[in-house]
Amino acid sequence: MDITEFYETFFEEAEELLGDMERHLLELDLDEPDPEQLNAIFRAAHSIKGGAGTFGFSVLQETTHMLENLLDYARQGELILRTDIVDLFLETKDMLHDQLDAYRNGAEPDPEAYARICQTLKQLALDELGHGVGSEPEADIAPPERAADETEGLTAGNTVGEGASEDQAHEAQAAETDTGWLRVVLLNVSDKDRELLVEELGNLGAVKEQHGDAARYEVVLESASSRDDIEAVMCFIVEPEQLDIAAIAAPTETTQAEAASVPAVSQGDAPASEAPPAEQAKAPAEKAPAQAAADDKPANAAPGNKGGGAKKKAGGESATIRVPVEKVDQIINLVGELIITQSMLDQTASELDVASHGPLVNGMNLLQRNARDLQESVMSIRMVPMDYVFSRFPRLVRDLTGKLGKDIELVTEGKSTELDKSLTERIIDPLTHLVRNSLDHGIEMPDAREDAGKPRTGTLTLSAQHQGGNILIEVKDDGGGLNRDKILAKAAHNGLAVSDSMSDDEVWQLIFAAGFSTADQVSDVSGRGVGMDVVKRNIQAMGGHVEIQSWPGKGTTTRVVLPLTLAILDGMSIKSGSEIFILPLSAVLESLQPSNDDIYSMAGNDKLLKVRDEYLPLIALHDILNIDGSEQDPTQSIAVILQAEGRRYALLVDDLVGQQQVVVKNLETNYRKVPAISAATILGDGSVALILDVADVNRLHRQRANAPRHAELTASRQEDVVHE
Amino acid sequence: MSDMTQAAEAAIDTQSQEYLVFSLGSEEYAVDILKVQEIRGYENVTRIANAPDFIKGVTNLRGVIVPIVDLRIKFHLDKIEYEGQTVVIVVNVADRIVGIVVDGVSDVMTLTSDQIKPAPEFGETLSADYLSGLGSLEDRMLVIVDIEKLLTSEEMALVEQQAQ
Numbered sequence A: 001m002d003i004t005e006f007y008e009t010f011f012e013e014a015e016e017l018l019g020d021m022e023r024h025l026l027e028l029d030l031d032e033p034d035p036e037q038l039n040a041i042f043r044a045a046h047s048i049k050g051g052a053g054t055f056g057f058s059v060l061q062e063t064t065h066m067l068e069n070l071l072d073y074a075r076q077g078e079l080i081l082r083t084d085i086v087d088l089f090l091e092t093k094d095m096l097h098d099q100l101d102a103y104r105n106g107a108e109p110d111p112e113a114y115a116r117i118c119q120t121l122k123q124l125a126l127d128e129l130g131h132g133v134g135s136e137p138e139a140d141i142a143p144p145e146r147a148a149d150e151t152e153g154l155t156a157g158n159t160v161g162e163g164a165s166e167d168q169a170h171e172a173q174a175a176e177t178d179t180g181w182l183r184v185v186l187l188n189v190s191d192k193d194r195e196l197l198v199e200e201l202g203n204l205g206a207v208k209e210q211h212g213d214a215a216r217y218e219v220v221l222e223s224a225s226s227r228d229d230i231e232a233v234m235c236f237i238v239e240p241e242q243l244d245i246a247a248i249a250a251p252t253e254t255t256q257a258e259a260a261s262v263p264a265v266s267q268g269d270a271p272a273s274e275a276p277p278a279e280q281a282k283a284p285a286e287k288a289p290a291q292a293a294a295d296d297k298p299a300n301a302a303p304g305n306k307g308g309g310a311k312k313k314a315g316g317e318s319a320t321i322r323v324p325v326e327k328v329d330q331i332i333n334l335v336g337e338l339i340i341t342q343s344m345l346d347q348t349a350s351e352l353d354v355a356s357h358g359p360l361v362n363g364m365n366l367l368q369r370n371a372r373d374l375q376e377s378v379m380s381i382r383m384v385p386m387d388y389v390f391s392r393f394p395r396l397v398r399d400l401t402g403k404l405g406k407d408i409e410l411v412t413e414g415k416s417t418e419l420d421k422s423l424t425e426r427i428i429d430p431l432t433h434l435v436r437n438s439l440d441h442g443i444e445m446p447d448a449r450e451d452a453g454k455p456r457t458g459t460l461t462l463s464a465q466h467q468g469g470n471i472l473i474e475v476k477d478d479g480g481g482l483n484r485d486k487i488l489a490k491a492a493h494n495g496l497a498v499s500d501s502m503s504d505d506e507v508w509q510l511i512f513a514a515g516f517s518t519a520d521q522v523s524d525v526s527g528r529g530v531g532m533d534v535v536k537r538n539i540q541a542m543g544g545h546v547e548i549q550s551w552p553g554k555g556t557t558t559r560v561v562l563p564l565t566l567a568i569l570d571g572m573s574i575k576s577g578s579e580i581f582i583l584p585l586s587a588v589l590e591s592l593q594p595s596n597d598d599i600y601s602m603a604g605n606d607k608l609l610k611v612r613d614e615y616l617p618l619i620a621l622h623d624i625l626n627i628d629g630s631e632q633d634p635t636q637s638i639a640v641i642l643q644a645e646g647r648r649y650a651l652l653v654d655d656l657v658g659q660q661q662v663v664v665k666n667l668e669t670n671y672r673k674v675p676a677i678s679a680a681t682i683l684g685d686g687s688v689a690l691i692l693d694v695a696d697v698n699r700l701h702r703q704r705a706n707a708p709r710h711a712e713l714t715a716s717r718q719e720d721v722v723h724e
Numbered sequence B: 001m002s003d004m005t006q007a008a009e010a011a012i013d014t015q016s017q018e019y020l021v022f023s024l025g026s027e028e029y030a031v032d033i034l035k036v037q038e039i040r041g042y043e044n045v046t047r048i049a050n051a052p053d054f055i056k057g058v059t060n061l062r063g064v065i066v067p068i069v070d071l072r073i074k075f076h077l078d079k080i081e082y083e084g085q086t087v088v089i090v091v092n093v094a095d096r097i098v099g100i101v102v103d104g105v106s107d108v109m110t111l112t113s114d115q116i117k118p119a120p121e122f123g124e125t126l127s128a129d130y131l132s133g134l135g136s137l138e139d140r141m142l143v144i145v146d147i148e149k150l151l152t153s154e155e156m157a158l159v160e161q162q163a164q
Helices: A001-027 A036-056 A058-075 A082-104 A111-129 A143-155 A166-179 A189-204 A226-235 A249-258 A261-269 A277-286 A288-317 A327-352 A358-381 A394-404 A421-442 A445-451 A484-493 A504-510 A532-539 A693-704 A706-721 B002-012 B147-151
Strands: A179-185 A205-212 A216-223 A241-247 A382-387 A408-413 A419-420 A459-469 A470-475 A545-551 A555-563 A567-575 A578-582 A588-592 A599-602 A608-609 A616-621 A638-645 A647-653 A655-663 A679-682 A687-692 B016-024 B027-032 B036-041 B055-061 B064-070 B087-094 B096-102 B106-111 B131-137 B140-145
Touching: A001 A036, A001 A082, A001 A394, A036 A058, A058 A111, A082 A111, A082 A394, A143 A578, A179 A189, A189 A205, A189 A216, A277 B064, A327 A358, A358 A382, A382 A421, A394 A408, A394 A421, A419 A421, A421 A470, A421 A532, A421 A555, A421 A679, A484 A504, A532 A545, A567 A647, A567 A687, A616 A693, A638 A655, A638 A687, A638 A693, A647 A693, A655 A679, A687 A693, A687 B055, B016 B087, B016 B096, B016 B140, B027 B106, B055 B096, B087 B106, B087 B147, B096 B147, B106 B131, B106 B140
Parallel strands: A408 A459, A578 A687, A616 A647, B027 B140, B064 B096
Antiparallel strands: A179 A216, A179 A241, A205 A216, A382 A419, A459 A470, A470 A555, A545 A555, A567 A578, A567 A655, A588 A638, A599 A608, A608 A616, A638 A647, A679 A687, B016 B027, B016 B106, B036 B087, B055 B064, B087 B096, B131 B140
């Protein structure tokens, strides 16, 4: 098999790992870094390096190697992280991404960029640690280990001075592993697990010595297996943190290593207090080399092992398969068909005598349950939480706030709102643009905010929620709001037809015109005047729309409303005449049977329903959709109170059928937009039911009712909505 | 499938083409067979409110929502019945799937270019724009419909017309 077949898998995995790395870097609390997070970052770099090495992507491998080394120091507390260091790590991550892209496109990465980042990383190592980081890919071990190896070389009796060369160190290491003696330390392992582990170790080699208690149990093993192999076996039983495997040079030194074991533990617990291992290695070289070797080795070798063990575990957890979307769609459709066939069979089977066909009936029940489960699982495949989109904004906000000198906090809401994968991918660019705009133009500089009586830290809120048949994504800032006069002036300057009497909404829409920017200064963040028109076009291409709400001095909210293409909708099925429709459950407030006393007539045909202290327009579904054979008497119908776009109304239907989750099917794929209908779905019997567009039903109703009073009423209601 | 491809190649070579012949009332029509995806019974159609009367609604074709057009209503035929013989020809035009209701499907025929006469100017019901011609076959006359042009036309209201 050709190794290049695995390239794609590596690229995708590496991309995921880089994403993880970035996320952890951003979440890091610099004052008190979480060791788990540091480990996770290190593991990500380590995994990428390993993969890059396997596939011969040398530039990628070397870059990650340098990063990994620095991360390793950070992990041990020897490199104290600061914002600028994290920035550099993030930059390196971007560089790795570029390199990955280059390899993916079959090209070599930009050598200049590589040289630059190498230089920067080396400089950082020199400045912070007082010594360089190895960039030789063949030195495939973490530096602390190497430092330990150097001292190991000294213990072995080689007369090596302070400048112990790398090669000699490697020889020493080779000698060490050749002995095949390993000391395995089990930390906090229960007696039962310990027995198991020792038994396992016995399978791998000869157990020469074992003693200790539950907190710390030592096993000396003579085995041809490598440390990694042993760890891989043991990881099934214990966490990698509970393991400490170290090769020991020769059996005679066992006691010496043991003697040093106590200080080794204390070193592991408080690594921050330790000097960098290289210095440590130099110092003892002059005094008592043997002791230093024993001291350094277990403490420094352990983290390297941990990294390796945990990496394997992490690899198992994030196991994913990448499948083309068409295949998933096909499965979804086929499962739908299966469900229908199953219902049909069920119908036939229910006519049979249960007594004589017991097994068949049981089988049918089982089939039904399995088919439903299958359908549910299949449907969830395509959906991804909005977190997928939102997770890339912390980085953007961090970078931009730094660049702009602003202080901004990012808040995300509704991260678990599920959205079709294809939509999440297409919404990223427009959202990025909106966020950039808010950061650059919306939120003011800290001083200006203070002068305006607002907290110095601006807040940018990203939220997502299902609303009716749509997904509503909001980008909200608490900045200065849009400047109406400026927009009007700019629009006039650009030759757009404007007048001072335009409503705010109309004015805000102007910023979506091509070439429109009121920014005083064009920054490299935004303000070039390309963008908002593209944002609008992209969102419209997805069948959605953008709205802007802005309040001077208080902020701007951009609402992106997207239709669902394949979202699963919680629906309420209702009946009118002989037709079944689906109402999005999120729009349904309540349902009730109206009594004559609560129905008021207004301006002729219009009816209002009094619900508690509120008068709601009463809309008969059969009027809107011209349905025959529906109940004409409102008191014999059910009124469903619906809310859409901030307005409430009562919809008269014949009957409520039930609640169910439905798969939203686009009507426009083969047909066209239908008034008052947002999409369609397929019911259990294989027939199509239409999903009502709650807001559009109301709009359609208002269009038909031309009574002036009604128009006034809705207009005033609209005002209310705007001011809310 | 390979037969079809061969047929298509043959069409280019000898200017002959295969057509699916269907009946609407007593008239015989034909469509390019390469546009036809399948033929199925008329069932389970969900009405769409406020749509033209010849759009019967939408149906579920293996998980895909497909509009159903009754050409008999569109062509103002007198007798419109839905019975056992009534079938839906599912055609694939302009990347869309549309079902057309017809009274029955009779056969598949190969017509050469000299058997196809230009269509005369019709009345208002069916503009000559939507016809590829008239096929004459012994004593039969086939109205050859350019189904793609017809179904994507503005008057069919099946496709949202792009604002230019």
